[in-house]
Amino acid sequence: MASSPASPPLSVVPDAYGRFGKFGGRYVPETLSAALDQLERSYAEAVADPTFAAELDSLLSAFVGRPTPLLFAKRLTKLAGGAQIWLKREDLSHTGAHKINNTLGQGLLAIRMGKRRIIAETGAGQHGVATATACARFGLECVVYMGAEDVRRQAPNVRNMRLMGAEVRPVESGSRTLRDAINEAMRDWMGSVETTHYIIGSVVGPHPFPRIVRDFQSVIGRETIEMSRKQFGRLPDTVVACVGGGSNAAGMFYPFVDHPGVRLVGVEAGGRSGDPGHHAASLSYGSPGILHGSLSYVLQDADGQTADVHSVSAGLDYPGVGPEHSYWHDMGRVEYTSVTDLEALDAFDMVARHEGILPALETSHALAWAAREAATRSPDEIIVVCLSGRGDKDAAEIARLRGLTADGSHPS
Amino acid sequence: MTSATTAKPIDKLEAMFAANRAAGRKVLAPFVTAGDPDLDATVDVLTTIAEAGASLCELGVPYSDPIADGPVIQASYTRALDKGLTLEGVFSAAKQASDRTSMPILAMASYSLVFRRGIDRFVADAVAVGLAGFVVPDLPIEESDDLDAACRQAGLALVRLVTPTTPPDRAEAIAKKSTGFLYCVSVAGVTGARTQLPDGLVDRIRWLKTKTDVPILVGFGISSPDQVKAVCEVADGAIVGSALVRRVAEHAGQPREAMLTGVRRFVTDLAAACR
Numbered sequence: 001m002a003s004s005p006a007s008p009p010l011s012v013v014p015d016a017y018g019r020f021g022k023f024g025g026r027y028v029p030e031t032l033s034a035a036l037d038q039l040e041r042s043y044a045e046a047v048a049d050p051t052f053a054a055e056l057d058s059l060l061s062a063f064v065g066r067p068t069p070l071l072f073a074k075r076l077t078k079l080a081g082g083a084q085i086w087l088k089r090e091d092l093s094h095t096g097a098h099k100i101n102n103t104l105g106q107g108l109l110a111i112r113m114g115k116r117r118i119i120a121e122t123g124a125g126q127h128g129v130a131t132a133t134a135c136a137r138f139g140l141e142c143v144v145y146m147g148a149e150d151v152r153r154q155a156p157n158v159r160n161m162r163l164m165g166a167e168v169r170p171v172e173s174g175s176r177t178l179r180d181a182i183n184e185a186m187r188d189w190m191g192s193v194e195t196t197h198y199i200i201g202s203v204v205g206p207h208p209f210p211r212i213v214r215d216f217q218s219v220i221g222r223e224t225i226e227m228s229r230k231q232f233g234r235l236p237d238t239v240v241a242c243v244g245g246g247s248n249a250a251g252m253f254y255p256f257v258d259h260p261g262v263r264l265v266g267v268e269a270g271g272r273s274g275d276p277g278h279h280a281a282s283l284s285y286g287s288p289g290i291l292h293g294s295l296s297y298v299l300q301d302a303d304g305q306t307a308d309v310h311s312v313s314a315g316l317d318y319p320g321v322g323p324e325h326s327y328w329h330d331m332g333r334v335e336y337t338s339v340t341d342l343e344a345l346d347a348f349d350m351v352a353r354h355e356g357i358l359p360a361l362e363t364s365h366a367l368a369w370a371a372r373e374a375a376t377r378s379p380d381e382i383i384v385v386c387l388s389g390r391g392d393k394d395a396a397e398i399a400r401l402r403g404l405t406a407d408g409s410h411p412s
Numbered sequence: 413m414t415s416a417t418t419a420k421p422i423d424k425l426e427a428m429f430a431a432n433r434a435a436g437r438k439v440l441a442p443f444v445t446a447g448d449p450d451l452d453a454t455v456d457v458l459t460t461i462a463e464a465g466a467s468l469c470e471l472g473v474p475y476s477d478p479i480a481d482g483p484v485i486q487a488s489y490t491r492a493l494d495k496g497l498t499l500e501g502v503f504s505a506a507k508q509a510s511d512r513t514s515m516p517i518l519a520m521a522s523y524s525l526v527f528r529r530g531i532d533r534f535v536a537d538a539v540a541v542g543l544a545g546f547v548v549p550d551l552p553i554e555e556s557d558d559l560d561a562a563c564r565q566a567g568l569a570l571v572r573l574v575t576p577t578t579p580p581d582r583a584e585a586i587a588k589k590s591t592g593f594l595y596c597v598s599v600a601g602v603t604g605a606r607t608q609l610p611d612g613l614v615d616r617i618r619w620l621k622t623k624t625d626v627p628i629l630v631g632f633g634i635s636s637p638d639q640v641k642a643v644c645e646v647a648d649g650a651i652v653g654s655a656l657v658r659r660v661a662e663h664a665g666q667p668r669e670a671m672l673t674g675v676r677r678f679v680t681d682l683a684a685a686c687r
């Protein structure tokens with residue numbers, strides 16, 4: 001983390017080749033090169049065009065309901081018995097998660113590029129719903145690829161996507177989860193790239209996606225800084241977020257990376273155990289490799305074949321991670337750790353019962369870490385958790401895992 | 413690696429193109445998935461296609477997440493990996509095949525695999541087992557300097573791809589970098605047999621010929637002798653992938669000889685279309 005006066009701030013990435021240090025880049029079939037160049041150009045033009053920001057801002061406010069609040073979790077803090085826990089309420093965004101920040105931005109880019117058909121992948125279904133929502137709002141055709149296992153465990157989101165006119169295509173190949181959904185979306189794009197924009201759902205994929213998604217999600221961290229100053233007069237001591245592909249974490253962390261006094265912690269899916277195949281913690285257990293178009297930490301075997309992964313949470317059940325996280329990891333700027341399935345499920349219960357919020361299972365990983373950490377810290381320390389999404393989508397699956405009946409009661 | 417100083421692996425490829433050109437023939441380049449149904453079968457398939465008239469082979473190295481491939485090749489990769497295929501196994505099959513036939517063999521491998529093994533080691537292994545070069549379908553020119561330098565040093569071909577979505581100035585830059593031959597992708601899309609070749613393909617090939625001296629082979633979607641013939645009117649040869657992989661797969665569970673007979677027949681017909 002040596003930042004000598006001469007070296008540029010950590011936030012000045014990526015470079016023109018999409019590199020975050022050595023990570024990132026663009027490892028894709030030539031068929032996609034021209035579209036990625038077009039996206040890069042169109043994004044640069046949009047950034048320079050004040051009407052783009054104005055349109056996005058007005059959507060974020062009137063359509064999404066931003067800014068989302070920063071809430072003091074009074075009873076959770078008391079229960080943990082240490083540092084104050086505050087929650088950045090992305091669950092209150094329209095569609096119930098941070099994903100909408102990105103899909104509206106990329107939807108507007110698609111319109112600028114004259115592309116009227118949108119494809120997306122989804123794991124938890126939140127990105128799929130957010131994409132279907134943006135497409136309904138903008139009048140764009142929408143196809144969402146979703147692993148068949150995720151179609152099962154995130155059924156409410158599948159229904160919601162279809163209600164908004166999106167076509168959901170279950171993916172039966174491989175592990176039938178997020179990674180396979182991305183493969184299928186990329187294959188669709190190979191054949192449709194001239195008329196279709198691929199709204200990737202996290203800070204992953206080939207350049208310029210990791211940068212664009214980070215930028216659209218950074219509204220989370222910017223609001224958090226502003227509200228922290230207003231509500232408790234300083235920056236938090238610690239900021240924590242769950243990491244699947246890493247978009248809610250990147251959006252939360254990016255505005256903080258040049259504030260060295262703020263400790264940043266990313267929580268990956270620890271699954272059942274640290275044994276290969278039983279978790280999805282790429283930064284904790286993986287090694288540098290290339291997956292889905294960029295160089296980053298990947299869970300892989302000795303040959304470079306992507307490993308099987310597991311998480312109770314569909315949105316974290318992914319063997320890779322965004323390249324900027326790999327950069328922050330290697331620079332020592334962000335700490336990455338993991339939380340198991342059971343710890344996440346317990347945190348879900350705790351936050352449901354003590355705060356009256358049903359958090360997403362993804363988010364529950366960050367909450368579990370925050371509650372545990374708070375217990376070891378003094379009451380004048382402040383931990384902010386990115387509450388990335390609401391957990392309605394998970395309620396039925398949690399009941400099933402807990403052996404409860406569908407209505408949440410104990411079987412008699 | 414010692415032989416690299418005397419005869420380069422790419423020489424074999426260039427000699428093959430020269431011989432075909434001298435004989436007024438075009439080049440048939442089948443694609444074969446390594447390890448489907450198993451590595452012994454792959455060695456037999458490679459020798460069989462060489463006997464049946466293939467001039468060159470792309471040996472597909474199975475990868476877990478092949479985004480440029482359609483269902484047929486994907487499924488063959490999955491079958492091979494499910495049986496525990498390793499890179500070590502692929503290299504040893506390539507060695508056995510190149511001991512048995514003079515047909516140049518190129519590895520078609522994702523850059524994910526090359527990067528993981530390390531460029532130097534991957535290149536050294538390829539030279540040691542007698543491969544003539546690589547096609548790396550997910551490595552665009554912007555990212556290829558390191559592998560390019562290592563291949564030039566070792567005398568291996570690094571075949572580049574141009575596609576229908578590649579703008580002209582970029583296609584020219586790619587053609588200039590390609591060694592061995594240039595791979596002209598016929599369609600925008602993934603691999604897989606198609607009933608019709610796209611409009612404008614012939615014009616694209618003609619234009620590409622004015623931009624490079626290396627031979628131009630056309631692939632993706634080519635599955636029949638008629639399509640091979642059509643492509644060979646202008647290009648230097650045709651690559652046939654999914655259609656052959658499917659024929660191998662159709663014989664799953666049958667005696668090895670039945671599969672090889674099917675492969676021999678199919679490749680003989682395709683090769684006849686190159687005359």
Ligand SMILES: Cc1ncc(COP(=O)(O)O)c(C=O)c1O
Pocket residue numbers: 097098123124125126127201202203242243244245246247248249314315316360362363388389390
């Ligand atoms: C609520 C919620 N949080 C987090 C994630 C994980 O994605 P990311 O790491 O990109 O934020 C998801 C993904 O589906 C999600 O729905």
